Amino acid sequence: MSTENLTELELLAIDQDLNLADGHPRQSLSRSQREVIERLPELYDLAGRAVFAELERSAHVRYLEAVGQGSAVNSTRRILSAYSSSVVMGVVARCLADSVDRVGLVHPTFDNIPDILRSWNLPLVPLEEEALLAGVARAADGVEPECVFITTPNNPTGTVLGTEQLEAIARRCRERGGLLILDTSFRGFDKRAQYDTYEVLESTEVEYVVIEDTGKLWPTSELKLGILVASENCRLAVEKGMSDVLLSVSPLILMLVSLLSEDAANGGLAALRELIATNRKALRGAFADPGMVEVDADSRVSVARVRVPRSRSADKIWRELAERGLHLLPCGPFHWARRDEGDRYLRVALARDTALIEKAAPIVARALTGCAVPA
Amino acid sequence: MSTENLTELELLAIDQDLNLADGHPRQSLSRSQREVIERLPELYDLAGRAVFAELERSAHVRYLEAVGQGSAVNSTRRILSAYSSSVVMGVVARCLADSVDRVGLVHPTFDNIPDILRSWNLPLVPLEEEALLAGVARAADGVEPECVFITTPNNPTGTVLGTEQLEAIARRCRERGGLLILDTSFRGFDKRAQYDTYEVLESTEVEYVVIEDTGKLWPTSELKLGILVASENCRLAVEKGMSDVLLSVSPLILMLVSLLSEDAANGGLAALRELIATNRKALRGAFADPGMVEVDADSRVSVARVRVPRSRSADKIWRELAERGLHLLPCGPFHWARRDEGDRYLRVALARDTALIEKAAPIVARALTGCAVPA
Numbered sequence: 230m231s232t233e234n235l236t237e238l239e240l241l242a243i244d245q246d247l248n249l250a251d252g253h254p255r256q257s258l259s260r261s262q263r264e265v266i267e268r269l270p271e272l273y274d275l276a277g278r279a280v281f282a283e284l285e286r287s288a289h290v291r292y293l294e295a296v297g298q299g300s301a302v303n304s305t306r307r308i309l310s311a312y313s314s315s316v317v318m319g320v321v322a323r324c325l326a327d328s329v330d331r332v333g334l335v336h337p338t339f340d341n342i343p344d345i346l347r348s349w350n351l352p353l354v355p356l357e358e359e360a361l362l363a364g365v366a367r368a369a370d371g372v373e374p375e376c377v378f379i380t381t382p383n384n385p386t387g388t389v390l391g392t393e394q395l396e397a398i399a400r401r402c403r404e405r406g407g408l409l410i411l412d413t414s415f416r417g418f419d420k421r422a423q424y425d426t427y428e429v430l431e432s433t434e435v436e437y438v439v440i441e442d443t444g445k446l447w448p449t450s451e452l453k454l455g456i457l458v459a460s461e462n463c464r465l466a467v468e469k470g471m472s473d474v475l476l477s478v479s480p481l482i483l484m485l486v487s488l489l490s491e492d493a494a495n496g497g498l499a500a501l502r503e504l505i506a507t508n509r510k511a512l513r514g515a516f517a518d519p520g521m522v523e524v525d526a527d528s529r530v531s532v533a534r535v536r537v538p539r540s541r542s543a544d545k546i547w548r549e550l551a552e553r554g555l556h557l558l559p560c561g562p563f564h565w566a567r568r569d570e571g572d573r574y575l576r577v578a579l580a581r582d583t584a585l586i587e588k589a590a591p592i593v594a595r596a597l598t599g600c601a602v603p604a
Numbered sequence: 605m606s607t608e609n610l611t612e613l614e615l616l617a618i619d620q621d622l623n624l625a626d627g628h629p630r631q632s633l634s635r636s637q638r639e640v641i642e643r644l645p646e647l648y649d650l651a652g653r654a655v656f657a658e659l660e661r662s663a664h665v666r667y668l669e670a671v672g673q674g675s676a677v678n679s680t681r682r683i684l685s686a687y688s689s690s691v692v693m694g695v696v697a698r699c700l701a702d703s704v705d706r707v708g709l710v711h712p713t714f715d716n717i718p719d720i721l722r723s724w725n726l727p728l729v730p731l732e733e734e735a736l737l738a739g740v741a742r743a744a745d746g747v748e749p750e751c752v753f754i755t756t757p758n759n760p761t762g763t764v765l766g767t768e769q770l771e772a773i774a775r776r777c778r779e780r781g782g783l784l785i786l787d788t789s790f791r792g793f794d795k796r797a798q799y800d801t802y803e804v805l806e807s808t809e810v811e812y813v814v815i816e817d818t819g820k821l822w823p824t825s826e827l828k829l830g831i832l833v834a835s836e837n838c839r840l841a842v843e844k845g846m847s848d849v850l851l852s853v854s855p856l857i858l859m860l861v862s863l864l865s866e867d868a869a870n871g872g873l874a875a876l877r878e879l880i881a882t883n884r885k886a887l888r889g890a891f892a893d894p895g896m897v898e899v900d901a902d903s904r905v906s907v908a909r910v911r912v913p914r915s916r917s918a919d920k921i922w923r924e925l926a927e928r929g930l931h932l933l934p935c936g937p938f939h940w941a942r943r944d945e946g947d948r949y950l951r952v953a954l955a956r957d958t959a960l961i962e963k964a965a966p967i968v969a970r971a972l973t974g975c976a977v978p979a
Contacts, residue, residue: 236847243852244655251851269644276825280619312687315849319694323723341848348698348848450651451854452827472611473716473723474690476626477618479826 242556250556276480291490297423307459314442314455324465333374337563355566364397387528403435414442419529515590531580617931625931651855666865672798682834689817689830699840708749712938730941739772762903778810789817794904890965906955
């Protein structure tokens with residue numbers, strides 16, 4: 230297995246015809262999104278004349294409302310923007326390094342999260358999804374870390390923490406004087422992740438930070454926002470940390486996020502969920518026995534895991550496909566604490582035009598099972 | 605004096621009518637820049653169809669050539685892009701934390717540089733500009749740090765390291781097995797900083813990283829690139845560090861940087877230098893005796909320092925002006941090792957339309973000297 234991280238593997242694929250590696254949105258613009266892009270020169274002027282604080286507030290409110298988080302803007306005044314969710318992640322990690330001894334982190338999850346936390350010398354404790362789904366943020370050895378970090382919906386599994394599970398974890402965190410960090414970058418894809426998270430968190434009085442992300446949804450050429458929401462009582466000096474990285478995000482991107490959030494609320498998000506469901510079906514459809522390869526049957530996020538038969542090596546298949554120009558991700562690195570547990574899976578990105586998925590799916594099927602259902 | 609950092613003070617000013625606080629470009633677009641902005645929807649499509657690696661290469665080449673750094677692209681293949689120069693700075697600091705015991709840092713300089721380095725627990729040694737201008741990267745107590753970090757042209761002083769000074773410092777760094785880091789974010793404003801830095805660095809075989817920045821030049825609503833250039837022999841694992849922060853920058857921003865760099869090379873940069881010179885003159889012109897307040901008479905960067913009379917407190921004047929809606933920066937925080945040395949100066953941003961400088965300059969003059977020359 231290579232020692233590259235997942236992003237480095239994604240980078241290999243960026244100019245390939247069959248790039249199903251990264252989870253960035255690469256589908257075509259919808260008609261109404263296209264109308265927003267056509268307005269960019271006008272939006273540049275409007276953004277230049279607007280009051281920045283109002284632009285930023287508007288982008289936050291409209292995005293959060295579009296994904297069911299309307300109460301966030303009433304819960305706290307601590308809502309900050311950055312260039313991306315990874316930039317926010319870096320700021321949160323820096324603040325955590327000053328405040329906690331170790332972090333309990335969901336396992337598996339995208340490897341840049343453990344990598345960033347470790348770069349700040351934060352020891353990590355794996356929290357299995359099974360435990361979290363039981364409403365318990367406790368490691369296998371019984372340790373309950375002071376800081377709990379959960380990606381929900383999770384990448385690559387799509388696992389979503391429900392209201393009661395979140396409430397139980399938040400309440401326990403609060404009892405122990407701990408901190409709860411959520412990364413909700415994929416919530417736009419899953420209605421089940423769009424209950425009002427902030428209402429639940431506030432009801433428990435836990436100290437929290439939530440990392441929201443517009444970057445997974447719209448094919449806007451990487452023009453996006455990472456949004457950091459911290460509870461009023463949260464001990465982390467996130468404002469200070471953020472001010473070392475940037476003065477402000479782009480007013481033009483704030484305008485774009487406002488308009489695309491409005492579009493999302495008015496059917497855009499429903500259409501996106503439809504596209505992902507169609508693409509998931511197209512992937513499954515290429516397999517003679519989808520049950521053989523399907524891993525996260527209930528996932529709604531814009532990536533899917535497929536299982537490699539015991540007789541084959543996932544790493545070898547990944548490499549063979551990459552050599553033929555079809556790029557997926559091997560799942561070992563997601564399992565940051567026990568890499569071998571991920572070695573039986575490959576991740577397929579679904580935020581693409583359906584035609585691309587239909588072209589790639591039979592190739593994936595043949596590589597995994599030796600045959601594919603004719604399209 | 606407040607404990608806020610400079611960026612937090614800039615944030616107070618962001619929606620004020622007379623915002624001369626931050627060094628971001630807030631002048632109007634030139635006619636040819638406006639033509640590029642008008643093409644944004646078309647550029648979105650072109651960027652979507654282009655090969656990413658070629659787009660990125662083209663943006664690097666055109667920007668570096670526009671600021672006289674043509675040889676960079678032949679010197680090394682290690683040229684990376686990020687959302688901003690501060691994001692690059694964070695990656696460099698992270699890599700340094702794994703590699704060196706302490707950093708010699710130019711004094712004064714913008715405070716987010718020492719703040720980011722310190723956040724990674726890197727002890728800092730101040731390197732005075734006077735020593736650097738003598739071609740010596742040595743602290744007052746004789747210490748020669750393993751890693752030398754220089755902002756050139758410097759912010760807020762505009763001090764530029766010449767060819768021979770740079771060569772002497774680089775050569776000595778190399779002899780001692782050290783690392784040289786340059787932040788050249790302001791070089792677009794000063795022809796004297798546009799000699800081919802990479803040719804000098806390569807000739808000494810020093811291990812180097814240069815942080816280039818398109819973000820100070822063009823009023824593109826914060827759409828910009830930070831560019832990291834590392835020598836082939838540089839020990840820092842910058843590629844890995846960068847991959848934890850991002851997969852790629854925006855293809856659309858790469859297109860924008862390519863076109864605006866072309867425009868810069870074809871007269872745009874000359875026009876920008878002209879604007880800054882005009883604004884510097886307008887600022888001076890408001891003072892009955894400019895010599896009394898002028899600090900960096902030879903500076904060409906897009907900020908200017910003014911001196912506060914001994915009888916007055918710079919901090920008090922800054923605060924009074926801010927209360928009246930005119931925002932500058934107090935210079936104490938730039939002097940990160942001995943803050944009091946900066947307490948006699950205020951920094952005035954010049955990358956604004958001349959009308960704004962003409963409106964603000966008499967107010968600054970009256971606040972500093974009690975009178976102003978009628979405009």
